[in-house]
Amino acid sequence: MFRNYLKTAFRNLWRHKTFSFINIMGLTIGMTACFLIFLYVKFELSYEDFLPKSDRIVRVMADIKTPTEVIHSDRPAWAVPPNVKDEFPEVEEFVRVQNNPMIVRNGDIKFKEDNTMIVDSTAFKVFGWKLLKGDPNTALSAPFSIVLNETAAKKYFGSENPMGKTLLLGDEGLPNTITGVMQDLPENTEVTAPMVISMSSLTAKLNPNLDKQWGNYGADAYLLLKPGTSMANLQKKLPEFLKRRNGKEMDEWKMWVTLYLRPIRDQYLYSHKNEEKQSNLTNVYIFSIVAIFILVIACINFVNLTTARSTERAKEVGIRKVAGADKFQLVRQFIGESLIISLIAFGLALLLTALFLPMFNNLAGKIISPGLFNHWQYIGYLLLAAICIGLLAGIYPALVLA
Numbered sequence: 001m002f003r004n005y006l007k008t009a010f011r012n013l014w015r016h017k018t019f020s021f022i023n024i025m026g027l028t029i030g031m032t033a034c035f036l037i038f039l040y041v042k043f044e045l046s047y048e049d050f051l052p053k054s055d056r057i058v059r060v061m062a063d064i065k066t067p068t069e070v071i072h073s074d075r076p077a078w079a080v081p082p083n084v085k086d087e088f089p090e091v092e093e094f095v096r097v098q099n100n101p102m103i104v105r106n107g108d109i110k111f112k113e114d115n116t117m118i119v120d121s122t123a124f125k126v127f128g129w130k131l132l133k134g135d136p137n138t139a140l141s142a143p144f145s146i147v148l149n150e151t152a153a154k155k156y157f158g159s160e161n162p163m164g165k166t167l168l169l170g171d172e173g174l175p176n177t178i179t180g181v182m183q184d185l186p187e188n189t190e191v192t193a194p195m196v197i198s199m200s201s202l203t204a205k206l207n208p209n210l211d212k213q214w215g216n217y218g219a220d221a222y223l224l225l226k227p228g229t230s231m232a233n234l235q236k237k238l239p240e241f242l243k244r245r246n247g248k249e250m251d252e253w254k255m256w257v258t259l260y261l262r263p264i265r266d267q268y269l270y271s272h273k274n275e276e277k278q279s280n281l282t283n284v285y286i287f288s289i290v291a292i293f294i295l296v297i298a299c300i301n302f303v304n305l306t307t308a309r310s311t312e313r314a315k316e317v318g319i320r321k322v323a324g325a326d327k328f329q330l331v332r333q334f335i336g337e338s339l340i341i342s343l344i345a346f347g348l349a350l351l352l353t354a355l356f357l358p359m360f361n362n363l364a365g366k367i368i369s370p371g372l373f374n375h376w377q378y379i380g381y382l383l384l385a386a387i388c389i390g391l392l393a394g395i396y397p398a399l400v401l402a
Contacts, residue, residue: 013337023302024345027389030298031349035382036360037291039353042378043368044284047188047268052128053224056092057264058231060084060221065256074220076259078213081221083245088237090229095119095126096199096219097191104195105168106156117193118202118219126224127191133163134180140198147180152194169197176201187367190268191222214246215253222264235261299393306338307396331399338394339387346386 013020048054060080064071081094102116123129124136131139132150139147146167153162162178169176176197185192203210210216225231238259242250250256262270269281354370361368 013340019305020341023305023341024348026301026305027298027342027345027393028348028352030294031345031386031389032352032356033294034291035349035353036356037287037294038382039357039368039370040360040364040366041284041288041291043188043366044269047190048264050186050189051264053126054265055263056225056227056229057126058223058225058261059264059267060223061260061262062217063258063260065258067254073217075217076221077246077257078210078216078218079246080214080259081223082211084223084238084241087241087245088234090226090234091223092226093122093126093224094221095122095224096221097123098199098202098219099193102169102195102197103171104156105173111156113193113195115193116195116197117191118197118199120199123196126222129185130183132181132183133161136180139180140196141200142177142179143198143200143203144174144176145179145198145201146176147182147196148178149182149194149196150184153178153181155194174201187369188268191220191264214249215255223261231261231263235259295389299389302338302341302393303396306394331395335391335394339390342386342390342393346383350382 048057051057059074060076062073062076062080064073078096081096085091085094096119098118099115100118102113104111104113119140121138121140123140124131129136131147134147139145146169148156148162156162156167157165162181165178166175167178168174182196207213210218225234238261242257242259246257269284357368357370
């Protein structure tokens, strides 16, 4: 019986090629627009999700109140992270991150890197970056050691093994030894750079007492909380912590600091720091609404076109009823035709999405990978949506025709 319905449905679609083409292309265009917007929204909402411990990483920020103003800083004092770790057992580890442009020399060849990261040796433990060469526990322990990502390693050394080789950094040309090569990070992260430099290089060269400085706000700071730790409970303890550790100095400087924590997954969506990449959450909501609106319009167009053909198919319906078909069988046949149109449109929309994604990236200023479609659960959700569209868009015309 099902096979007969299927053959009849395809025969009807083939018989009315122009109508079928218009319906299929209408749904295809609507689905393609929705899929592109889905990729954009998924990209924007998935920042830092690739980090293995992202659910336990929080960023430390500060509000600095003076007699004349309140300064909102996304960076705490240098001394805050190590002292928080020492005082609170629920903090497993900390890492500080400082982003800087850097002059890099490899022999006679000079490069300017727009962004490098100077980090504590604990960076690999906190962020869980994958090291392809080297030991994550020791790669950044020694001063003047650096880790390159795959792209930077090829840029500076081609096919050669970069381990143990030297690059000259900064205007002074300080020699730094390559102690590791890490996997390239995805685009949807803020904590990224082609080159990661040991924080001990900074302390050895410029200031060995950075860990004791409560008035210097020079680096982003992240805490790795132990499993089961409540971020809210830890934050409640921070005012008293600051009062004990730095209260006297704050009163002397007339600079009263309030520390607060934010999950690393939220920093891209909710950060207001001008020099950082950040998402406009309003745009995410607007795009989501637009996607739904486009899909609704495509469905309404499908319903209207199918219903408009009801008079043309009245003769066919009459013959089928005379032949013994009941209303349920007719409804099932017409819904089957609707599902076939929807599933064909779904397949075409996937192809068009892959085709137009590079242009969409240029328009949106993003580097969204079609690799998101490699996750079968997403394909399953979209396929389920296509089936629902076919059912919902086909029910009313089917009832009218039957």
